[in-house]
Amino acid sequence: MEILNKYLDTYSLGTKVKNTAMADERRAGEQNVDEEINDSPIEEVRLTVPITDDPTLPVLTFRTWLLGIVACALLAFMNQFFGYRNNQLTISAISAQIVVLPLGKLMAATLPTRNFHVPFTNLSFSLNPGPFNLKEHVLITIFANCGANSVYAVNIVTIVKAFYRKSLNPIAAYLLVQTTQMMGYGWAGLFRKFLVDSPYMWWPSNLVQVSLFRALNERESRRKGGMTRLQFFLAVFISSFAYYLIPGYFFPAISSLSFMCWIWKDSITMQQIGSAVSGLGIGSFAFDWSAVAGFLGSPLATPGFAIINMMIGFVLFLYILVPIGYWTNSYNAKRFPLFSSHVFTTNGTAFTLTKSWIRKHSLLARKDITVLAQSV
Template sequence: MEQPDDYTGVSLSYQPKKLEPDGHNLESSDEINDSPIEEVRLTVSIKDDPTLPCLTFRTWFLGITTCAILAFLNQFFGFRQNSLSLTSVSAQIVVLPLGKFMAAVLPQEVIRVPGTKWSFSLNPGPFNLKEHVLITIFANAGSSGVYAINIITIMLGYGWAGIFRKFLVDSPYMWWPANLVQVSLFRALHEEEVRPKRGLTRLQFFLVVLISSFAYYVVPNYLFPSITALSFVCWIWKHSVTAQQIGSGCRGLGIGSFSLDWATVAAWNGSPLAYPGFAIINISIGFFLTLYVLIPIAYQTNAFEAKRFPLISSHVFDANGNKYNVGLVLNETNFQFNQHGYDDYSKVRLSIFFAFVYGLSFATLAATISHVALFHGRTIWQQTRATFQDKFDDVHTRLMKKNYDAVPQWWFYSLMLIMTVLAMVACEGFGRQLQLPYWGVLLAPGLAVFFLLPIGVITATTNQQPGLNVITELIIGFMYPGRPLANGAFKTYGYISMVQAITFLSDFKLGHYMKIPPKSMFIVQLVGTVVASSVYFGTAWWLLASVDNICDPSKLPEGSPWTCPGYDVFHNASIIWGVVGPLRMFGRLGVYAKMNYFFLFGILAPVLVWILSRMFPEKKWIRLINMPIIISGAGNMLPATSVNYICWITVGVFFNIYVFRRYKSWWARHNYILSAGLDAGVAFMAILCYFTLQIKDINGMSWWGLELDDHCPLASCPTAPGIEVKDCPVFR
């Protein structure tokens, strides 16, 4: 019996016919050319030219340059209040005219490397699509996040990725939705297209969106920053804590708040235009249930003494509602926990939202394993058997196998072994300053390998990536308590190596769609990693040494952007898990021990959906209910805010549900191009504004709208009687 795919409703027993012995071309049959995923069929070309040169001088020069520039800019903007993540789409646009310029002016003579048989040309011909893709993969290395500036960790991830490449790249059902944005843009930039009557080509449409986005972003970025979060409820009830908790888009529930800024829409969850419609619905359900049902009930019932603290905050507090003084519980000479200081001071307390964020993250991981086992277990087993028989593929996989050699597995295994040894040397050497022993170095990557396949499946089909940050902190916190540096190192080796593996696999899938030789992909990613991590480290070191009081808002001058919201969350997590430890937070000695029930909830949650899908197989929509995504619906809040989610959901539902169903031809031509143009316009204007004006402290005129805030100061106030907090009313 055919079983519908969990995400698309297509048959998992779909098996394209093999190439006929009479030599019929792969492109000769519509059935063979189909991908089982509709969005892929609408976006990805099935043509390939294996004669195009790939690793050219232009690829190396432009690739390394864009990688370094993006790494610098992302690290630079990562420390700022209005954090801006520049994706490789920006580089994808800029390098096209540069590549064509180099093709026009560089000499074509062949240059021989002395003493070897190697030779190359600075200009092997016209700048081509495959060079462009590889340069963008270089740029991806410079835009893949700065959670851990550690080359060993990143390359460990490459080793893990090699193990699951056949499952998460070659499978046609692992379609990596975010990649379709770049695929669509590549085709718009390179393919010849006749302008439709009274319409625009895809390239013309992209340029219109890019210029419009670029021109408009000067308003929220420079002239009217308050437009990033407009919370009218706060303006009406200026002296009501409750009203501001309900209406604030930055510190509260965000009811009635909205934004007129694309950066707010895409800031923490990425572009909603890149998410499949069913994933947007699942995220929306999770967000609304968490923010508008669970949190209000918990707060109004004063669960965990919630009214002593802000409704939504990523900070840690003492029992009196003040920010936690970590200096009283940490030995500053050896960075270890001070039990006597802790007993004399206070247990760590959290805002009710922060507490449930951790509980829901417990449930998300448990639900991920349960969901993948129930809904994908049989498929993964069938795919495992079919993989070794080369049967589980589509037209893209067959073209890749036909035209290019695969990366040998020993490349991945060798890299994994070398990086594991280097990680152990880094932790055991240098006087063990990182505090993490060798067994922690071995255990952390083991967790990454265990979770990589289930999390990879979720990411490759929904564009949502559950994280291992909490579970890694929890495990090492129980096993090796009171050592914050060991906790951070363990989280880095466990969580970030898995994140980098996901990034590596996503890039490999992009190369898979664009028909790039796998060995060229591997080499570019490896070199890009070395360049990017080096630039990330150098930029961070420079900023920390040159900006006074960076990341300390209490000491920064008014209006300073160097508040580091993302790193602030990381710092508070290090207090919770590394200094105080999970035993005193979520164990028998802590206030939040009941949060452990979320593990049980997460394991059981997908079971009901699975049972219903078996009882009512004709109702395909039941299988689109994804409990890990619903549970983690608000998972990016802190540092994201409610207004980020409200705008993200609104835009996503409109384009990827309404427009996708009513105007599918327009969606197929323009949706991903629209996303790329909006992202690129914001990025270019932000860079221009900063390096021409803001770096010289030339800001817009001083007025109410210049403040990067939603003007809801009371939203962060406690409401419990007798709690005194600066700038807040005291309830009696």
């Protein structure tokens, strides 16, 4: 009997050791899995993007659809409207990201919570499923992102109406715009595996929005003598909004300042070299942020290697090839302005389209129409 008890004790001890070892191995495996999931190859992504998730949060709510569609429509209209400015003013989705947060919280505090049934179906929904959450905020911003970018096909409609002075059927214009947009989203879906899903294909501008999401939705304790991310964001936001009134309304001249044009006011060559509007812009500067970020986006969110890459191409083309071609009078370049978006005849006069000219002539038959080399 004593031998049997010793055997049972030994077996029980071995089982416990084995179970403990298996549990430790399972926890180690889970830890390795977590580390593998959490370990992004891009340091900026690891430091910015959280990996936590709450699957119980509602996402496709009434607030999401209403605020998302409104934000998409407003940004699409405003960016297309301001895109006709000389220095185009771009309203990014970050603006909608900021505005929809108080609106979402207001809807969560005021809308009724009871369920509404869709007639003739078993579907029901609530106008207010609970507190406004981070997932709703993100999805609404995705809606806004879809409308934040201008549509290239609208340029075709603009050219037909503004330059050819022809009327265009609204249905035809609508189908043109929608067709090109759907093709773009289709190509994006086809290349999603390579351009989005890959952990090495990161999009730096999106990290700005992720940081803002965390600043607006996460609670953060303020260190003594310091600022939370939300406080810092609000300070910068209010300061930039107040400053924009100066170049935007009170003193637009600071959007383009050139010392060369001031010193040599009567020199055409100096105007071509120093003017930031119709010249190379050498020695000119601006105090208007839209002049800096209006075309290629904010340099604050762009990595240094991308800025250097664009800068090399810019300097090579604008400051080397264009001056050489212009001042060596290649293809009679000196007959035309250094920079212009207009069309000219070969003798240097501006070419203007009229309805009567279009009816009598064909552009393909004209041999004396040209555009500037730097506009091609």
